[in-house]
Every structure is written in C-alpha cells, then in structure tokens.
Amino acid sequence: MNKKTHSQVFDSAAREHIPDQVDLTTQIMAHIQSKRKGVSMNPKFKRAMTVLVVTTIFLITFANVPTVVHAFQALLGYIPGVGTVDSADSLRVLAEPVSQEKEGVTVTIHQGAVDSHRTILTMSISGLTATEYNLNCLYGDSHDPWLTLPDGTKLALTQFTGIGPTRYDLRYYFPSLPKGVDSATLQIPCLLYGDAPRGWKIPLRFGPADGLTPLRVIEIDPATPGVQAAAQSPYSISAILEQVILLEDGYIFSFSLVWGDGHGALNNILSVTPDVVQIADADGNKLAAEWVAPDNPDRDTQIHERETLAYKVSGKEHAWPLTINIVNTQVRSINSGGYRFFKLDLGTNPQIGQRWTLNQDLTGHLHTLHLNSAALINDPQSGKPGILFNIQSDTDVLDLWLEDAQSDGHFTSLLSSNTQPGHISVGLVFDDGIPAGERTFMVGGMAVLAHGNWQMTWQP
Amino acid sequence: MDEDVQAIHRLKSGDIGGLEVLIAHHQLKAIRTAFLITHDEAAAEDVAQDAFIRFFERIHHFDERRAFRPYFMRSVVNLALNLAQRESRGLQFSSDDDTSQLEALLARAVSVENQVEFLQLQREMLTVLFKLPPRQRAVIVQRYYLEMGEDEMAETLAIAPGTVKWLLNAARTRLRDMLGPQRNLL
Numbered sequence: 001m002n003k004k005t006h007s008q009v010f011d012s013a014a015r016e017h018i019p020d021q022v023d024l025t026t027q028i029m030a031h032i033q034s035k036r037k038g039v040s041m042n043p044k045f046k047r048a049m050t051v052l053v054v055t056t057i058f059l060i061t062f063a064n065v066p067t068v069v070h071a072f073q074a075l076l077g078y079i080p081g082v083g084t085v086d087s088a089d090s091l092r093v094l095a096e097p098v099s100q101e102k103e104g105v106t107v108t109i110h111q112g113a114v115d116s117h118r119t120i121l122t123m124s125i126s127g128l129t130a131t132e133y134n135l136n137c138l139y140g141d142s143h144d145p146w147l148t149l150p151d152g153t154k155l156a157l158t159q160f161t162g163i164g165p166t167r168y169d170l171r172y173y174f175p176s177l178p179k180g181v182d183s184a185t186l187q188i189p190c191l192l193y194g195d196a197p198r199g200w201k202i203p204l205r206f207g208p209a210d211g212l213t214p215l216r217v218i219e220i221d222p223a224t225p226g227v228q229a230a231a232q233s234p235y236s237i238s239a240i241l242e243q244v245i246l247l248e249d250g251y252i253f254s255f256s257l258v259w260g261d262g263h264g265a266l267n268n269i270l271s272v273t274p275d276v277v278q279i280a281d282a283d284g285n286k287l288a289a290e291w292v293a294p295d296n297p298d299r300d301t302q303i304h305e306r307e308t309l310a311y312k313v314s315g316k317e318h319a320w321p322l323t324i325n326i327v328n329t330q331v332r333s334i335n336s337g338g339y340r341f342f343k344l345d346l347g348t349n350p351q352i353g354q355r356w357t358l359n360q361d362l363t364g365h366l367h368t369l370h371l372n373s374a375a376l377i378n379d380p381q382s383g384k385p386g387i388l389f390n391i392q393s394d395t396d397v398l399d400l401w402l403e404d405a406q407s408d409g410h411f412t413s414l415l416s417s418n419t420q421p422g423h424i425s426v427g428l429v430f431d432d433g434i435p436a437g438e439r440t441f442m443v444g445g446m447a448v449l450a451h452g453n454w455q456m457t458w459q460p
Numbered sequence: 461m462d463e464d465v466q467a468i469h470r471l472k473s474g475d476i477g478g479l480e481v482l483i484a485h486h487q488l489k490a491i492r493t494a495f496l497i498t499h500d501e502a503a504a505e506d507v508a509q510d511a512f513i514r515f516f517e518r519i520h521h522f523d524e525r526r527a528f529r530p531y532f533m534r535s536v537v538n539l540a541l542n543l544a545q546r547e548s549r550g551l552q553f554s555s556d557d558d559t560s561q562l563e564a565l566l567a568r569a570v571s572v573e574n575q576v577e578f579l580q581l582q583r584e585m586l587t588v589l590f591k592l593p594p595r596q597r598a599v600i601v602q603r604y605y606l607e608m609g610e611d612e613m614a615e616t617l618a619i620a621p622g623t624v625k626w627l628l629n630a631a632r633t634r635l636r637d638m639l640g641p642q643r644n645l646l
Binding site for chain 1: 476479480483484487488489491492495496501502504505508509512513516547566569570571578582583585586601604605606607
C-alpha cells in the first residue's frame with residue numbers, strides 16, 4: 001500500500017488551491033528593489049523632496065482647515081453608509097440602488113463607490129429568516145461573491161464587513177473597477193445563511209459622483225497630545241484616536257485598542273472587546289454616542305493586534321474638547337494569569353455523583369479564584385464522565401477554562417458558565433473513562449474585565 | 461538545508477540573490493500553510509510575501525546557527541493566524557468543531573489508494589478544517605502539515621504545551637447541556 005504522510009495529504013489538498021506554478025519571486029524582489037531605491041536616493045534630492053512634501057502637507061492642512069493645528073489632512077473623504085473613499089481621484093458611485101428577488105428573498109445593493117483602489121458596495125438581504133450560517137456556503141468552494149466586468153474579467157472579493165443593524169447588512173470590498181469601465185455584475189453564489197436561493201447575478205452601473213462631495217476625514221497625527229492613552233498594565237493595551245470624520249450634523253470618531261508588539265507577534269491575548277465606551281464634553285456631560293461600523297480594512301496592515309471602533313456623536317456645538325473614554329474591555333487570554341496547578345485526589349474508585357470539597361485559593365497575578373468544590377458527573381451529550389468545578393471569583397472574571405495536565409489531551413474542556421457574577425462552573429469531560437487517583441489541573445485561560453479608563457481627547 | 465545556510469550567508473553579505481534561493485525553496489510550503497489557515501488564496505500569497513520581506517528586513521538579526529525553515533514557518537503561521545482571526549471576527553464557527561472528524565478523514569486519506577476517493581477525502585478534510593476557529597486551524601496545520609512538535613507549536617503560538625493539547629482536543633463546549641440535569645450537584 002502506498003501510504004502517504006499527513007503532511008503529503010495536506011500538501012495535496014492545498015495544491016488544488018495553490019498550484020505548484022505559483023511564484024512570488026518577481027513581486028517580492030520588485031517590492032524590495034522599490035524600497036531600496038528610496039533608501040539610496042541622492043541626499044540633496046531627498047532633502048528637497050522632504051521639504052516639498054512637508055510644505056505640501058502644511059499647505060493642505062492649514063489652507064483648508066485653519067482651526068486644526070494638530071491634525072493632518074489625508075486625501076480621504078467619507079460617504080455616509082459607504083465609508084471612507086479616496087477623494088483625490090475621480091470618484092464614481094452606484095448610479096441607482098438595485099434589487100433582485102428570488103423565492104421571496106430580496107438582495108438590495110444600496111450604495112456603491114469606486115475610488116482609485118477599491119470598489120465598495122453596501123447591501124442588505126430581506127425575506128431571509130435563517131440566523132445560522134450555511135456552513136456549506138461559508139466554507140464550500142467558490143462561495144465568495146465577485147464582480148464580473150463586461151470583458152469577462154473577475155474581481156474577487158477582498159473583504160466584507162457587517163455594518164448592522166442586522167447580520168444581513170453587509171459591506172463588500174472589491175478591487176477598483178478599471179478606468180472607463182462603469183458597469184459590472186455582482187455575482188453571489190450563496191448568501192451564507194440557511195438554505196437561501198443561490199446564483200445571484202446583479203447588474204450594477206456606476207457613474208460620476210456629480211454633486212457628491214465626500215465629507216472630510218481628518219487623519220489624526222499620533223503625536224498629537226491627548227489622542228493616545230498609554231498601555232495599561234498588565235495587559236499592555238493602549239488606545240489611539242485615528243480618524244475624525246466631520247459630518248454635517250456631528251462627528252464620527254474612529255479609534256483602536258492596540259496590544260502586542262505591533263509586529264504581528266502573538267502574545268497571550270486572544271481578543272479585546274470594549275465593554276463600556278463613553279464620550280463626554282469638557283464639562284463632563286456624557287453625550288449620546290452611536291456605534292457605527294468602522295471602515296479601515298486596509299489600514300496599517302503591519303499591526304494586526306488591534307480592535308477598531310467607531311462612534312458617532314451628533315451636533316457640532318460642544319464644550320470642547322471631547323473625551324472618549326473606554327471604561328473597560330473584556331480581555332480573553334491564554335495562560336496569562338500565572339495560575340499554578342492544583343490537585344484533586346479522586347480516590348481509587350470514584351463514582352458518578354460523588355463530590356469533593358476543595359475550599360482552596362488559586363492565586364494568579366490578577367485575580368484570586370476560590371475553588372469551592374468538584375463533582376463527578378456524566379456529560380449528558382457525550383455520555384462520558386466529567387468533573388464539574390464550582391469556583392468563586394471576583395466579579396471581573398467572566399469566564400475561564402481548565403486543563404487536565406495528566407490526560408495527554410484526552411479530555412474536552414468545557415466553557416465555563418458564569419451563572420451569577422463571581423460564581424463560575426467549569427468542567428472537563430474525559431475520553432478514557434472515569435478518572436481516578438490524584439489529578440493535576442490548571443487554569444488554561446480566562447476572560448476578564450479590564451478596567452483601563454483609556455481616555456483620548458479631541459477638539460476641532 | 462546547507463543551501464539555506466549559504467543563502468542566508470549571501471543575504472547577510474548584501475547579496476539579495478540569497479533571498480531568491482530561499483523564496484524558491486520555501487514559498488510553496490509557506491503559501492500553502494497560509495492558505496490552510498486563512499482559507500484565502502490571495503491572502504495566503506500576501507502572507508508569504510510579507511513573511512519573506514520581513515525576514516529580509518530583519519536579516520541582520522537572524523542567528524545563522526538557527527534552522528531557517530522552522531523559524532520562517534513560525535512567522536508565516538503567526539501572520540496567517542493574525543489575518544484569519546481578524547477576518548473571522550463576527551463569524552460563528554460550527555458548534556461541532558471536534559478535530560476528531562478531521563483526524564478520521566486524515567487517517568483514511570493517508571492510506572486510500574483510489575485517486576478519486578483520495579481527492580474527495582482531501583476536499584472533505586479542507587471543509588472540516590475551515591469550520592474550525594483560526595487558532596485551532598493553525599494548531600492542526602502545524603501539527604500535521606508542518607509536522608511541528610508540541611513544544612515548538614506552543615512556542616509559536618505563545619501558549620503552554622498543555623494548551624496545545626487543549627486546542628487539539630477542544631471540542632466546542634457544551635456546559636449548558638451538561639449543567640442541565642446536574643446543576644444541583646454543586
């Protein structure tokens with residue numbers, strides 16, 4: 001029998017998508033050479049270019065926005081609903097909204113814009129009641145939508161984001177339509193949810209953005225005082241205000257929580273999700289702030305460890321400066337608490353239903369967990385034995401999971417259930433029958449509420 | 461491997477041809493690794509390209525005594541995982557993401573001789589793989605495709621070896637079901 005290795009099997013599977021002929025050499029070398037040319041620029045010429053660039057930025061900034069003294073104006077504009085666009089180039093927009101109906105389900109493309117580097121479409125689906133993803137669609141072959149140009153060229157989807165208020169409201173991003181090409185067909189093989197109709201082909205037509213002036217987007221200089229909130233110990237999460245969009249009736253503030261080393265290296269944090277965000281004026285009055293879908297899929301690809309948010313504040317007249325305060329965030333991390341192992345002696349012949357009183361503290365860097373008790377149970381779903389631990393904690397501990405240090409991976413860790421603040425039940429199910437004897441466990445990871453009060457201020 | 465050492469030596473000496481050698485040797489594995497984690501062909505190429513450029517930019521910090529391939533593949537895995545995690549925000553993954561299904565398919569695929577069946581198994585494997593959350597995908601890819609040891613995987617993912625085991629076995633949790641009839645035990 002011609003037995004293959006696991007690696008060969010995966011290699012063969014991946015080959016269907018990444019053929020042997022793929023060669024990145026040319027593009028990598030071109031990228032490096034272009035950077036090298038920049039480095040080897042004649043010093044005199046370089047100085048002249050620097051002066052020119054600085055002068056240009058100065059003129060753009062202060063000629064157009066005289067009141068903004070610590071922000072620089074990038075060539076970005078904002079179209080409500082669509083998001084940021086490159087306003088320096090000839091902008092095209094969807095000529096009219098387009099809808100298509102199939103079997104009671106309607107897909108509507110509401111807005112669209114084509115700038116120098118991407119095509120943006122906003123869409124919604126109505127008549128679809130399924131809430132579960134159709135996994136065959138989500139993970140099957142050729143599930144992503146694409147644009148077909150009149151000459152047959154396909155532009156693949158580069159990204160999509162949810163834009164609320166429902167999961168059926170999406171924003172698609174494609175590469176820019178070539179200049180002179182003002183029509184395309186949006187093809188959606190399937191709709192991701194439930195058993196929705198497939199094979200959507202929606203003709204789109206774009207035209208000049210006559211009469212449409214994108215709103216101004218101010219890219220905030222990170223050196224501006226007040227726009228960065230320093231890293232908060234122990235998670236080293238910092239916050240930074242990155243963009244302010246000047247709406248006719250208010251402002252949109254786009255900011256990020258950033259962690260890690262900024263170079264893509266993983267640390268123990270899996271995710272950071274702001275829990276409470278407040279925006280207040282200079283008098284301390286809290287302003288109504290509305291979440292809006294952030295729009296920066298292309299921003300700063302060097303820094304992956306970030307969570308970007310955007311909030312809208314209505315009204316142009318405020319007691320300045322405004323302060324954006326991220327009061328706390330949920331931090332989900334692996335092995336970051338520094339918890340030690342703990343032991344439980346199950347005895348030689350433990351029985352389902354048997355309980356043990358633990359009554360011991362488990363001390364970590366940040367939170368103390370008190371192990372109350374453990375019980376041997378039957379997991380009703382798998383029929384396998386498990387141990388359910390009852391743990392008391394402070395109310396900032398939201399969730400945790402345990403590992404069995406001895407079972408060589410033959411266990412399933414169960415999500416904890418925070419039945420009430422400060423009380424956590426968490427379990428392990430064992431594949432190899434009822435465990436016996438002394439077992440060693442550890443806290444593998446946890447989700448906690450981190451109180452940072454990350455504050456950023458801004459005024460026009 | 462000697463060719464890698466020579467290529468790195470050339471690179472450190474300022475000969476960019478060394479990078480071409482490394483690209484030629486490692487790009488396919490790098491792109492396929494990234495694809496298996498990101499499930500996106502174009503993104504996989506970007507990841508591999510990014511990894512090579514980063515390596516080039518930091519060549520002077522690279523210790524020539526280290527083996528290039530594991531070092532480089534760790535970088536690819538990290539970049540791909542970061543991208544996949546970012547792209548998958550808001551997506552829900554199957555609640556039945558036990559890796560055992562994947563491992564069973566893999567076990568069949570290694571010994572099946574019928575080419576059609578093999579192709580079918582491969583596709584099923586990828587379908588199951590892409591149902592897993594990105595981090596778990598990365599663990600599977602490192603374990604079975606890159607054939608890394610658990611310690612090395614743990615180092616790549618900055619987690620404890622025990623957690624690697626956990627990730628490899630992490631069937632989605634079912635505590636709510638479990639708690640139902642047993643809640644009064646505690």
